[in-house]
Amino acid sequence: MSFQFTEKHIADYHTLGYTIFQDIIPTTLLTDLRRVADKAREIARKVTGPQAQRLQPIAKYDLDQRPFKNYGELPELNDAIHRVLTPHHYHADLDRTGILLEPAEYPWCTDWHRDWRDHMPREVFESEFREEWQWQSYHIDYQNQINCALYEDPSTWIVPGSHYRQRNLPGEIAAKNAYDRDKFRNQRPVSNEQQERDCLDYARNMPGAVQLRLNAGDFALYRSSAWHLGNYVPYRKRATIHDFCGTPEYSQHIDERIERKETAIKRLASAT
Ligand SMILES: O=C(O)CCC(=O)C(=O)O
Numbered sequence: 001m002s003f004q005f006t007e008k009h010i011a012d013y014h015t016l017g018y019t020i021f022q023d024i025i026p027t028t029l030l031t032d033l034r035r036v037a038d039k040a041r042e043i044a045r046k047v048t049g050p051q052a053q054r055l056q057p058i059a060k061y062d063l064d065q066r067p068f069k070n071y072g073e074l075p076e077l078n079d080a081i082h083r084v085l086t087p088h089h090y091h092a093d094l095d096r097t098g099i100l101l102e103p104a105e106y107p108w109c110t111d112w113h114r115d116w117r118d119h120m121p122r123e124v125f126e127s128e129f130r131e132e133w134q135w136q137s138y139h140i141d142y143q144n145q146i147n148c149a150l151y152e153d154p155s156t157w158i159v160p161g162s163h164y165r166q167r168n169l170p171g172e173i174a175a176k177n178a179y180d181r182d183k184f185r186n187q188r189p190v191s192n193e194q195q196e197r198d199c200l201d202y203a204r205n206m207p208g209a210v211q212l213r214l215n216a217g218d219f220a221l222y223r224s225s226a227w228h229l230g231n232y233v234p235y236r237k238r239a240t241i242h243d244f245c246g247t248p249e250y251s252q253h254i255d256e257r258i259e260r261k262e263t264a265i266k267r268l269a270s271a272t
């Protein structure tokens, strides 16, 4: 059945931290997007190597931009976004939009994280960003992100309801800290099967975690402040559009805070 908006989308977004617009991408557009995604995969592996997680931003590369523009203009999708968020929200700014891809050679996973908060040294977050991150995690204009699956995609895991929570549970911290970056990300594993199962164990160890299961043509809107991770295997083809969904003010804020983060990291380095 084609996509139908209901108030459950709004309720889920607030209570779980995510909602799925099932089947919202029209079939002909899905065909066009898959064609461009195949080219994106080739480019990503040339640029980043066989384990490339993404190509981003789309606008920077020699790719047919038209299907992404059509995707950005889909009235039904924009309407659904506006009803869950606000009429000021937009997506598919191709200077930001990326595409997530499966690795070519071996399984790997990211660590459990809450975006931005866990993307910098602890001291930098505490001194420079804690206060704004806290209020932004309750604010509808901020911290919205999307995954739009062009193929079936169960790679993202999330902890429902963790998005508005400020304090992490001891079990959440332990689950995050069980990450071994060399093993799960940087080194070729002894066996792909063992690595796949070890990554699954790592993902499952997070209290309350669920696998976000998307099918081809589904669009997930989620709070990036929720605990989440990506878990990848080479045998499952992945092409999932990954994007921020924001207001013009949030977009400007993202650029500005990247500069503030760099400055704060330099300040910390020179103080130690
Ligand atoms: O692959 C995914 O869906 C999640 C990726 C992610 O959370 C990240 O790279 O920050």
Ligand SMILES: [Fe+2]
Residues within 6 Å of the ligand: 113, 115, 228
């Ligand atoms: Fe993330």
